[in-house]
Amino acid sequence: MRRNKSIFYSKIALMVINFIAIVYNASIYLFATNYVVAKGYAHSLLGRLDAIPGSPSFSFWMSIAFYACLLLVFYYREKHPNQLSVYDKVTIIEILLMLVIFSVLHSSYNGLILLVFADIFYGSKEFNTSKDRKYWFSFIILSFTMLLLSNYDLMSLFVKLPSLDTYIRFCPESIRMVLLFGKNFLFSLNLVVFMISLLFYILSAMTEKHHIEEELRMAAQANRELNSYLALSEKIAEDRERKRIAREIHDTLGHALTGISAGIDAVKVLVDIDKNRAKEQLENVSVVVRDGIRDVRGSLNKMRPGALENNSLKEALFKIIREYEAISNLEIHFRYEWATIDLDVAKEDIVFRVIQESITNSVRHGHAKTVWIELLEEENYIMTIQDDGVGFDELHYGYGLKQMQERLAIIGGSVHFENRNGFYTYIKIPKIGGKND
Secondary structure (H helix, E strand, C coil): CCCCHHHHHHHHHHHHHHHHHHHHHHHHHHHHHHHHHHHCCHHHHHHHCCCCCCCHHHHHHHHHHHHHHHHHHHHHHHCCCCCECCCCHHHHHHHHHHHHHHHHCCCCCCCHHHHHHHHHHHHEHHHHCHHHHHHHHHHHHHHHHHHHHCCHHHHCCCCCCCCHHHHHHCCCHHHHHHHHHHHHHHHHHHHHHHHHHHHHHHHHHHHHHHHHHHHHHHHHHHHHHHHHHHHHHHHHHHHHHHHHHHHHHHHHHHHHHHHHHHHHHHHHHHCCCCHHHHHHHHHHHHHHHHHHHHHHHHHHHHCCCHHHCCCCHHHHHHHHHHHHHHHCCCEEEEEECCCCCCCCHHHHHHHHHHHHHHHHHHHHCCCCCEEEEEEEECCCEEEEEEECCCCCCCCCCCHHHHHHHHHHHHCCCEEEEEECCCEEEEEEECCCCCCCC
C-alpha cells in the first residue's frame, strides 16, 4: 500500500504521547517518593503498598533509555517499509522492549501496547495483502488480549504490584486531582489517536482499493478497445487480401482465359481452312494455358504462411511453437503422428492456420499457461487442442472461430468446441481418396 501522510503523522503523535506518558508516570513515582521521604510518610506508604518497588530514580532513567531504544527500532522499520515480517527479529525486539518498559513502570502504563501494535501493523509486509488474513486476525487478537490482561486492576488480582494511585494519594492535595487527571487523560488521548490512525489506515486502504479497481477498469476498457482494433485490423487485412487476390486473378488468370478464348475462336475458323495453321494456334493456346497455370500457382504460393514456404507442415508447426514459447510464458506439448501423411498444399495451409489461431486464442482470450496439441490419424485425420485457460460459460463465435469453421469446411472438415477445465477443440478432417490424400 502507498505510504499515507496521515498515518505517518498519527504515528508520530502516538510516539510523542507515549513518551510524555512514560515520563509522566515515572516522574510521579520519583516525585511522590521524594515527597513522602521529605515529609516522613515512608512507613505509612510502605504499609499501603502490596509490593515494595525498586529505586524510583532508576525506573525513571531506565524507562527513558529503553524508550529511546524502542524509537530506534521504529526508525529502522520506517526505513524498510513493507519488507519486514511480523515474525521478524525486529518485531521480537519491539515486543521485548515494550515488556521491559512495562515492567520498569511497575505495570502502571499499558498504552505503549497500542503504539507497538501500530508500528508492527503498518510496517509489516503480511498486513498489506488480503491473502494473509490469518496474520491479521491472530495479531489483532493477540495484541488486544495483551492490552486487556495488562490492565493494572486486573493484574493486581494475581500479582502484587506497587500502585501508582497509592503514590498519588500521598501527594499534596492541591495537585492530587491534577495528577490523576493527567494520568487518565494521557491514556485516553493515546487511545483516541490510535483509533484515528486506524481510521486513516482503513480510509487509505479503501482509497487504494478504489484506485486499483479504477486502473483495472481502465485496463479492461483498453483491452476491449484493443480487441476491437485487432478485429478491425484483421477485417481490413482480409479486405486488402481479397482485393490483392482479385487483382492477381485479373492480371493472370483473366489474361490467360482471354487469350485461350481468342485462340479457340481462331482455331474454330482455321480448322476447316488450314489444319496446319489450326495446330499452330492450338500450340499457342497450350502455351498460354501453361503460363496461366504457372502464374496462378505463383499467386497462391504468395498466400502461403511464411513458415510453410521452405518447411514441411511438421517443421512449420514446431517453428511457430518455439516462437510462441520464446515470446511468452506459454508451454506447448506437441504430439505429431502424421509423419506418413502427404497433404496437399491447401490442407497444409488450413491445418497450419487453424493451429496458429488456436494458440493465439489460448493466449489472448484464455490466458492459458499450457497448451496440448495432438495430430492423430484414425479413420479420419484428427486434431485436438486443449489449454488450461479460463474456458467459457457460453461460447461466443467471434471472427477467429468463424474463420476456423469456414477454412475447415473448404476441405470437408468439422470442428467442435468444449469447456474442459479450459478451452478444448476437436477437429476432424475426412480422408478422401485413400490413406495419403
